[in-house]
Amino acid sequence: MTRSEFLAQFHHLRQPYREPDFPLTAAGRPAAVLIPLLDYGNKLSVLLTERAHHLRHHPGQISFPGGAVDEVDNNVFDAALREANEEIGLPYENVEVVGMLPSYRTISRYNIAPVIGFVKPNFQVVLDANEVESAFEVPLAHVLNRKNHLIHTSHRGNASFPIYFIPWQDKMIWGATAAILRNLSHHIHP
Template sequence: MKKAEFLNQFHHLRLPHSEPDFPLKKAGRPAAVLIPLIDYGTSLHVLLTERAHHLRHHPGQISFPGGAVEDADNSFFDAAMREADEEIGLPPHHVEIVGMLPRYRTVSGYEIAPVVGFVEPGFELKLDANEVESAFEVPLAHVLNRKNHLIHRTHLGSRSFPIYFIPWQKRMIWGATAAIIRNLSHHIHP
């Protein structure tokens, strides 16, 4: 998939299907992630991170750069860009923001705003070792293809919830990151 094709599908007027998220009893803590799409001209790749292994919450889990919205952030876009710069050294001038997906609520009490942006290749990653173990790219076509998505159902009390998994080489993208990718897939390939 190329940038022009992605934009044509992303900026449509139809309302795509969204995967169910966790029904919080009160408003979730605002958070934002950047879905960084690296534009190589002939193909797009998504840049993902592996969370540091020493972290108390979600160590080693695959995620997008992002985190909680802070008071100094003027918008979800600002929060996503600040977090991407802090976590992986992605300079804001290398990102062209194209929009945002519907928010996704998590079992940990966050309401995540997924911000989508194109990234110019050629910047040098500067990983914050306190937060990020590694960063890697996956072809966007692979993660958007729902044939590559696995679904496991779990129960909380009497309610059943899906947990999504997307295998890539020796890694497993799962949880909120996989659900957000799945929502992007529904948006691009309804």
């Protein structure tokens, strides 16, 4: 999938199907992630991170660059770009924000704004070892193809919740990251 093919599908007025998120009883702590689409001209890849293994919450989990919206951020777009700069050294000028997906609420009580941006790949990834173990690319076509998505149903009390998985090589993309990619898939390929 190229940049122009992505934009032709992404910019539309239809309301795509959304995977259910966690039904929070309160608003949830605002957070933002960047879905960084590396633009190689003839194809797009998604840049993902593996969270540091020493972290207390979600160690080793595959995620997008991102985190809580701070007071220094004017909006969720600023938060997503700031976090990507801090976590992987992504320069602000290498990102062209093209939009966002609807928010996604998590069981850990975050209300995540998924910001989408095209990234010029001519930068050196610099990992913040306090937060990120590694960074890697996955072809966008792979994560958008719902044939590559696995769903497990979890039960909590009287409710059932889907947990999404997207295998890639020796990595397993799962949880909120996989659900957000699945929502992007519904948006691009309704």
